[in-house]
Amino acid sequence: MKIVPVEGSARISAWVRLGVLNWLGYELLKKERFAKALAVFHIVLKENPRSANAYDSLGDAYQQMGRKNEAIAAFRKALELDPKANFTKAKLERLETGNSKQ
Secondary structure, eight states: OOOOOOTTHHHHHHHHHHHHHHHHHHHHHHTTOHHHHHHHHHHHHHHOTTOHHHHHHHHHHHHHTTOHHHHHHHHHHHHHHOTTOHHHHHHHHHHHHTOOOO
């Protein structure tokens, strides 16, 4: 059997890889393995620095760690990249108003 690459398959593979890494980051957060989660989210950002979702995920990590200022900065960057990200707007508003319920 011969495998023939599909046009754009490299982009699809990269997208899938980033999705898996993002999922892994959240799994590490659930287990409170914060340093490893941050490392994973930073890999995602390094590979996709224009991703609002990657900054949103990083903001979630910082928020869970109690690093409010860094969470706010990450959420603001996410909104800079995707101003229509209402879920990120809501997280940012909760942090800025002091109501950080998740």
